[in-house]
Amino acid sequence: MSPATERVLLVDSYDSFTFNLAALCRRAVPDCSIHIIKNDQLTFADLLSYTDYFSAIIVGPGPGSPDIPEDIGAANHLWRVDNTHLVPIFGVCLGLQSLATQYGGIIKRLPVVKHGQVSVVEHTGGDIFKGVGVVKAVRYHSLHADLTGNEDLEELAWTFDNDENTRIVMALKHSKRPFWAVQYHPESVLTEGGGIEVMFNFWCLARSWNAARNRSLLPWDGKASTVFGSPWPNLLLPSISKYCTDSRTVLTTTLHLPDLNAVTICELFNVTNDKSPFVMLESAAAPGRYTIIGCLHTTSPHITYSVGNDFLHLQQGESCARIPLGSRDVWSWVSAFMNQRKASGGLSNLPFWGGLVGYMSYEIGVESLSIPITAAGERPRHPDMNLVFVERSIILDSNDGTVYLQSILEGDHKWLADTTELLRSAAQRHSTPSTNGTHSSVDARATFSLPDGETYKSRVSICQEHLYAGESYELCLTAPTRITLRDLPWAASETQSPSWERYKLLRKLNPAPHAGYLRLHPTTLVASSPERFLSFSRPPGATFQLRPIKGTVRKGPDITRAVAEKELRGSPKEVAGNLMIVDLIRHDLHAVVGQDVDVKQFCTVEEYSTVWQLVSVIEGKVGDTVDAPDSHRANGALGWELLRRSLPPGSMTGAPKKRSVEILRTLEDSERNVYSGAFGYWCVSGAGDWSVTIRSCFKYDGRYSCKHTTEAPPPDDRAEEWVIGAGGAITALSDPEKEWEEMLIKLRSVLRVFGYPASREN
Ligand SMILES: C=C(O[C@@H]1C=C(C(=O)O)C=C[C@H]1O)C(=O)O
Numbered sequence: 001m002s003p004a005t006e007r008v009l010l011v012d013s014y015d016s017f018t019f020n021l022a023a024l025c026r027r028a029v030p031d032c033s034i035h036i037i038k039n040d041q042l043t044f045a046d047l048l049s050y051t052d053y054f055s056a057i058i059v060g061p062g063p064g065s066p067d068i069p070e071d072i073g074a075a076n077h078l079w080r081v082d083n084t085h086l087v088p089i090f091g092v093c094l095g096l097q098s099l100a101t102q103y104g105g106i107i108k109r110l111p112v113v114k115h116g117q118v119s120v121v122e123h124t125g126g127d128i129f130k131g132v133g134v135v136k137a138v139r140y141h142s143l144h145a146d147l148t149g150n151e152d153l154e155e156l157a158w159t160f161d162n163d164e165n166t167r168i169v170m171a172l173k174h175s176k177r178p179f180w181a182v183q184y185h186p187e188s189v190l191t192e193g194g195g196i197e198v199m200f201n202f203w204c205l206a207r208s209w210n211a212a213r214n215r216s217l218l219p220w221d222g223k224a225s226t227v228f229g230s231p232w233p234n235l236l237l238p239s240i241s242k243y244c245t246d247s248r249t250v251l252t253t254t255l256h257l258p259d260l261n262a263v264t265i266c267e268l269f270n271v272t273n274d275k276s277p278f279v280m281l282e283s284a285a286a287p288g289r290y291t292i293i294g295c296l297h298t299t300s301p302h303i304t305y306s307v308g309n310d311f312l313h314l315q316q317g318e319s320c321a322r323i324p325l326g327s328r329d330v331w332s333w334v335s336a337f338m339n340q341r342k343a344s345g346g347l348s349n350l351p352f353w354g355g356l357v358g359y360m361s362y363e364i365g366v367e368s369l370s371i372p373i374t375a376a377g378e379r380p381r382h383p384d385m386n387l388v389f390v391e392r393s394i395i396l397d398s399n400d401g402t403v404y405l406q407s408i409l410e411g412d413h414k415w416l417a418d419t420t421e422l423l424r425s426a427a428q429r430h431s432t433p434s435t436n437g438t439h440s441s442v443d444a445r446a447t448f449s450l451p452d453g454e455t456y457k458s459r460v461s462i463c464q465e466h467l468y469a470g471e472s473y474e475l476c477l478t479a480p481t482r483i484t485l486r487d488l489p490w491a492a493s494e495t496q497s498p499s500w501e502r503y504k505l506l507r508k509l510n511p512a513p514h515a516g517y518l519r520l521h522p523t524t525l526v527a528s529s530p531e532r533f534l535s536f537s538r539p540p541g542a543t544f545q546l547r548p549i550k551g552t553v554r555k556g557p558d559i560t561r562a563v564a565e566k567e568l569r570g571s572p573k574e575v576a577g578n579l580m581i582v583d584l585i586r587h588d589l590h591a592v593v594g595q596d597v598d599v600k601q602f603c604t605v606e607e608y609s610t611v612w613q614l615v616s617v618i619e620g621k622v623g624d625t626v627d628a629p630d631s632h633r634a635n636g637a638l639g640w641e642l643l644r645r646s647l648p649p650g651s652m653t654g655a656p657k658k659r660s661v662e663i664l665r666t667l668e669d670s671e672r673n674v675y676s677g678a679f680g681y682w683c684v685s686g687a688g689d690w691s692v693t694i695r696s697c698f699k700y701d702g703r704y705s706c707k708h709t710t711e712a713p714p715p716d717d718r719a720e721e722w723v724i725g726a727g728g729a730i731t732a733l734s735d736p737e738k739e740w741e742e743m744l745i746k747l748r749s750v751l752r753v754f755g756y757p758a759s760r761e762n
């Protein structure tokens, strides 16, 4: 037995706030080491054989009920161990409910569920509340423990829900055993007074209990290490064999050409050749600033991967290799690919010097959550990861009209000189304002298949049933709209690209900070997203930023900023919806960067082209405690890892993420594919920026696929099928009718480019 530092075991019941709890615990006890396991990772018998390695255990929150064995797993039995195995335990939410049921408490549904809402908690001022003043605590629960007639458990805190006049137990302890628990969420960013204070008190009580019993910890050994691994934050990053020294040099030419816009430049670079790949990430509205245009050449490496496959395709010009992944997953393969392609010497003010540009589908995130993807009748799958390696690029700075040409190809001076010439002469030709972006001749015979209003509304109600049952705190329900276009005025060809015309119309009708045109066959994505998912700045000292949006109000002459502020910031429903995602994203960030996570902006109303949105900003920095080799820090592999672990975006799933995705898959008729995933770049400098794929449309074609892919028969050249996904976060406070309207507002922002008459929507 050794007097080791404090060691805590955190049992995770598949919640999306677990790493926040770990971070709170670390703040309360800075030198403790925290090991996190899933509640079904070990049998209870196995778990019991390890408890003496730990000073204390935290039984965390989660979806479902302690009455359902699969929801609570081995954690349920910890409260019933014999005296020789006793360990101090702190339960949170589902954890409290589990403790309650073990000693005769009964789990009941709350008359009115509380998800992301702050309540004043009254407490005894003793035990875990010693020295604690006013507690305002965030609650995420549908169920509560009724302890009537119970003698083993003592109530420590309560809340009185004004509207319903019900007294709900908010904290309790066991009268003889070292067990304490809270029903609220001490780790939520909006909890005041009952967070770190209560966690600290628990630790003091646990320490005293251990000391009084002369309980000392088993020294950490190989046996424990094999089961629990290294403590949090433990990234288990795939090894990148060698730090790559063969760094490329970025060549840059700076031009001042304010008369050139993104559309003109794309057209100079052959965007109208529909057979070639093309990528542009456009900041078409504030707060966006830089537009990135890839100048692809015939052998630009193009990576595609479909969920479920043990290989990927790497296409370069005519050659297309089917690369087996072996023991790696596609994420580590891409990481190694980027490790061989570092660059230095680019301008520090530019976000991108070259690198991978493309998208990740929603389902690749579902796969990362270990939820089986049953291919919905679609064989072979379209790419779920689709990226092209950009070696030559043009960056436009919308602030001052500066244009930057960049190449990471060795000795590429001639391309820079030729391109300078090309852009200069184009700028002279375009010195009068460009008329581009007004093309409307893409109209074709269109068939629209919109979601059915009654079905959508009934699904909102089913979502709410799940929320009332404690299965989820928020569910982002979505539905696809399909548009089939026949008799296009011209077929896609080497000189005509209907999808590009579509993009030009969209950027005009719905300019957005995260717009994008990605033609990466077989997929074309036309996007006008307002939402950044994740950006990571250039190492060293990279900052990771997520900017979730939750809360939408349409724009209109009657909806001024003041009205929008009232409807969004002033609405407990909207703020609660946003808070849940903020807490979820803090958890995603804490998982990778460790302790250093901050909410920089909470629920700010931002104005977009067709809507007002409620936006929060969360940032993290990787601390030294994160066990990541230098090579991962240097090339942005940590950002890539964060992306891998955080998809699908929390704002598109709801919380807790895994259970919410499982529920949504039972309610939505088809896969979301490109919609609800992320698109953006990973730069050779180690920076990255990924947007949430919303307010966008996409289509697939079979015509230009890699030759290894079994193609669908070529469709009619003058026909296209586009998909627009749209949806919204459903909470217990949602009104089905209003959710349907909100979905239509989002849908309409893109549907307009297909000439759909608003009058037909209902
Ligand atoms: C689901 C969509 O949007 C998401 C849901 C939002 C909301 O519920 O307010 C806002 C932005 C997105 O995170 C969509 O645009 O289709």
Ligand SMILES: NC(=O)CC[C@H](N)C(=O)O
Pocket (backbone or CB within 6 Å): 060, 061, 062, 063, 064, 065, 092, 093, 094, 095, 140, 141, 142, 143, 144, 469, 470, 471
């Ligand atoms: N946050 C939680 O742990 C929630 C517990 C339980 N699922 C409830 O809704 O009451």
